Amino acid sequence: MESVLRYLDCTSVCLALVVGLLSLFVLEIFRMNSSRNQSPPGPKPLPFLGNLPQFIKDPMTYIRSMPKYGELCSMYLGRNPTIVLNTMQIAKEAFVQNGAVFSGRPSMPLTRWLNKGYGIVMAPYSNSWRQQRRFALHTLRDFGLGKKTVEERVAEEARYLIKEMLKEEGKPFYPSHPIMNAVSNIICSIIFGDRFDYDDKRFAKLLDILNDNVRLVGSPLAQIFNLLPFMKHFPGPHQKVWENDVALKEFIFEVVEEHRKTLDQENLRDFIDAYLVEMMKQESNEDSTFHKENMLRSITDLFGAGTETTANTLRWGLIYMMDNPDVQERCHEEIVRVLGFDRFPSTNDRSHLPYTYATVHEIQRNANIAPLGVMHTTTQPTQLQGFHIPAGTDIVPNLTAILNDQEHWKYPDMFNPENFLDEKGQFCKNDSFLAFSLGPRVCLGETLARTELFIFFTSLLQQLRFSWPPGASSPNKRGTAGIVRTTLPFNTICRSRETSH
Numbered sequence: 001m002e003s004v005l006r007y008l009d010c011t012s013v014c015l016a017l018v019v020g021l022l023s024l025f026v027l028e029i030f031r032m033n034s035s036r037n038q039s040p041p042g043p044k045p046l047p048f049l050g051n052l053p054q055f056i057k058d059p060m061t062y063i064r065s066m067p068k069y070g071e072l073c074s075m076y077l078g079r080n081p082t083i084v085l086n087t088m089q090i091a092k093e094a095f096v097q098n099g100a101v102f103s104g105r106p107s108m109p110l111t112r113w114l115n116k117g118y119g120i121v122m123a124p125y126s127n128s129w130r131q132q133r134r135f136a137l138h139t140l141r142d143f144g145l146g147k148k149t150v151e152e153r154v155a156e157e158a159r160y161l162i163k164e165m166l167k168e169e170g171k172p173f174y175p176s177h178p179i180m181n182a183v184s185n186i187i188c189s190i191i192f193g194d195r196f197d198y199d200d201k202r203f204a205k206l207l208d209i210l211n212d213n214v215r216l217v218g219s220p221l222a223q224i225f226n227l228l229p230f231m232k233h234f235p236g237p238h239q240k241v242w243e244n245d246v247a248l249k250e251f252i253f254e255v256v257e258e259h260r261k262t263l264d265q266e267n268l269r270d271f272i273d274a275y276l277v278e279m280m281k282q283e284s285n286e287d288s289t290f291h292k293e294n295m296l297r298s299i300t301d302l303f304g305a306g307t308e309t310t311a312n313t314l315r316w317g318l319i320y321m322m323d324n325p326d327v328q329e330r331c332h333e334e335i336v337r338v339l340g341f342d343r344f345p346s347t348n349d350r351s352h353l354p355y356t357y358a359t360v361h362e363i364q365r366n367a368n369i370a371p372l373g374v375m376h377t378t379t380q381p382t383q384l385q386g387f388h389i390p391a392g393t394d395i396v397p398n399l400t401a402i403l404n405d406q407e408h409w410k411y412p413d414m415f416n417p418e419n420f421l422d423e424k425g426q427f428c429k430n431d432s433f434l435a436f437s438l439g440p441r442v443c444l445g446e447t448l449a450r451t452e453l454f455i456f457f458t459s460l461l462q463q464l465r466f467s468w469p470p471g472a473s474s475p476n477k478r479g480t481a482g483i484v485r486t487t488l489p490f491n492t493i494c495r496s497r498e499t500s501h
């Protein structure tokens, strides 16, 4: 009897909790809807898109359609109106000409819970962010100038990747893990001084965790959490995000402790060594931003941002190559004509491989892995094109619209490397190529990512031919929408060029 009562007690408490949570959620939705009827900020009302169901159903089509509302428009992505910058010109006006005002980051409950304002990616526009960013940029550069350049590391890693893929030669396989492991090894070698084998189970688990968190943080779960932040006190899928984050930090912390024991200040091995030395140098400075919390968060930021983005672009690249075998063949022929089968590509080869270089850009334009970039916020009241914008207004650059702008691309709606070639077949830049955003918050890893994409891609097409397995078709190009637009699972068949031609 006692246990039945205890059971009933437990069930009713849980029920009460669920009912309570649901009512709060419904109230919040009502509150949001009523606040939506108020015009978004400004004496001149901004074109306002309030159609959230359409956004949820097909976000990419919705995002692409936004320019029809004007150069800037606003929508709700949670509690507050978010201003969307739909053209390159307006994005420059805000993020470059008025960079200090437009480079804040919103303090959203989920990121506040996880990051506490530390690190780089979601840190507010502050002295701490500036110092962490500058330090990371310098250190990435320094460790690329060490004994082995970043280019050499990427070329070497590409060889491992090709070898790994050839283990499955002629058989359909899902290339996600080897690609992610290979890409991650580049940032790992800079941060941790080491790479990880593709069959390292512990590292594979870590990459799964990273994948999982990128997916969860970009899912509706994050929106719900941001509406009802007290959820953090209750069980639910958001606890998984927390556990994953803890596991990531624990892994990094262990590596940091190993580094501390073997640190030689005269012979720095990697980012962690450089950070430990900076912490020691600034020990007596009370205002120093170089402390354990910032170190762990900066490392998770670099590890996360440096893995998912480039790995996803390469996966999209394979899909576009299998969909466009003629482009794949043309790249291969150009690469072999210039490098032969054996010479490693380097970034100096870019000017001799215009078609391949254009193809890498076209992959990035179509992959569009950050459809709305990363959210910014205004640090003080300001004006943009006559609109008054209060401090703390959320702003997103519509990278999707800019990368597909009908007026600035020869073939905006199709995959075509000609978008980056002139009439003589030479590579030509396009100002609307805005995959890495711009201004003070521009992607910190842009140079690294460009180097990785070119060398991985050129090496893969030099040595391998990719095709769809018989009967398989290209996966849905919508991918999954989140903070990173990821590919849906797909199988490929690869064959060594030496045996297949």
Ligand code: HEM
Pocket: 120, 121, 122, 133, 187, 301, 302, 305, 306, 307, 309, 310, 313, 369, 370, 373, 374, 375, 376, 435, 436, 437, 438, 440, 441, 442, 443, 444, 445, 446, 448, 449
């Ligand atoms: C194809 C690859 C990549 C793409 C398309 C990409 C794109 C972006 C975009 C759109 C942003 C947001 C900029 C803004 O707030 O306006 C960003 C930020 C950032 N990216 Fe990348 N990224 C890539 C690779 C990398 C790599 C390899 C690293 C590693 C070093 C990296 C590190 C960062 C960091 C740390 C930030 C935050 C910068 C800040 O807030 O100051 N990214 N990236």
